[in-house]
Amino acid sequence: EPEVTQTPSHQVTQMGQEVILRCVPISNHLYFYWYRQILGQKVEFLVSFYNNEISEKSEIFDDQFSVERPDGSNFTLKIRSTKLEDSAMYFCASSEAQRGNQPQHFGDGTRLSIL
Amino acid sequence: GESVGLHLPTLSVQEGDNSIINCAYSNSASDYFIWYKQESGKGPQFIIDIRSNMDKRQGQRVTVLLNKTVKHLSLQIAATQPGDSAVYFCAENLGAGGTSYGKLTFGQGTILTVHP
Numbered sequence: 049e050p051e052v053t054q055t056p057s058h059q060v061t062q063m064g065q066e067v068i069l070r071c072v073p074i075s076n077h078l079y080f081y082w083y084r085q086i087l088g089q090k091v092e093f094l095v096s097f098y099n100n101e102i103s104e105k106s107e108i109f110d111d112q113f114s115v116e117r118p119d120g121s122n123f124t125l126k127i128r129s130t131k132l133e134d135s136a137m138y139f140c141a142s143s144e145a146q147r148g149n150q151p152q153h154f155g156d157g158t159r160l161s162i163l
Numbered sequence: 164g165e166s167v168g169l170h171l172p173t174l175s176v177q178e179g180d181n182s183i184i185n186c187a188y189s190n191s192a193s194d195y196f197i198w199y200k201q202e203s204g205k206g207p208q209f210i211i212d213i214r215s216n217m218d219k220r221q222g223q224r225v226t227v228l229l230n231k232t233v234k235h236l237s238l239q240i241a242a243t244q245p246g247d248s249a250v251y252f253c254a255e256n257l258g259a260g261g262t263s264y265g266k267l268t269f270g271q272g273t274i275l276t277v278h279p
Binding site: 052054079081083088090091092093096103104106139143151152153154155156157 | 171197199204205206207208209212252254265266267268269270271272
């Protein structure tokens with residue numbers, strides 16, 4: 049069964065450094081998302097992306113965050129200058145359709161630890 | 164209401180029992196709902212979805228019930244097995260009629276523990 053894959057599984061970074069989290073969505077999906085989950089808390093939406101543009105972003109997704117689809121298979125989340133509070137699990141998801149027609153399928157996440 | 168932090172609702176059942184996990188969703192305009200299962204160290208795994216024009220949908224061993232009047236969603240798992248032990252999240256989306264572009268809003272989660 050096709051799945052969303054994320055790398056690395058664990059990223060440890062010094063505060064203030066840039067980090068790039070990588071995702072390979074399911075191949076026939078057109079809509080891509082990033083979510084994060086702070087330990088013990090709910091999964092929170094960060095951003096949705098379609099046709100090489102951000103469709104929607106949350107308040108968490110400030111100027112320090114950016115997303116990119118650099119080629120036909122990868123989808124990346126960049127945090128420019130990491131803060132301690134960016135420590136969380138980051139999940140990538142993809143779906144065939146965007147608005148309530150098909151479910152989003154999630155990868156197993158990247159655990160980001162900021163020191 | 165919502166809670167933040169480590170104190171998730173928990174449900175403990177014996178293997179073979181039926182489990183019911185409940186969720187109160189927040190937005191009356193939401194018209195698409197999904198249940199996810201999250202095992203330790205893994206991402207949310209799709210279980211079943213339901214659109215607001217339905218009040219019940221069945222899958223393999225799972226049934227989702229939707230009560231729009233009270234904004235309540237439930238997941239029923241039949242003949243629960245130890246492999247069903249996980250955290251279960253409901254998620255809502257504004258669907259095709261809303262202005263939200265696919266954003267899922269997750270509930271707080273329920274820890275299901277199945278004892279052999």
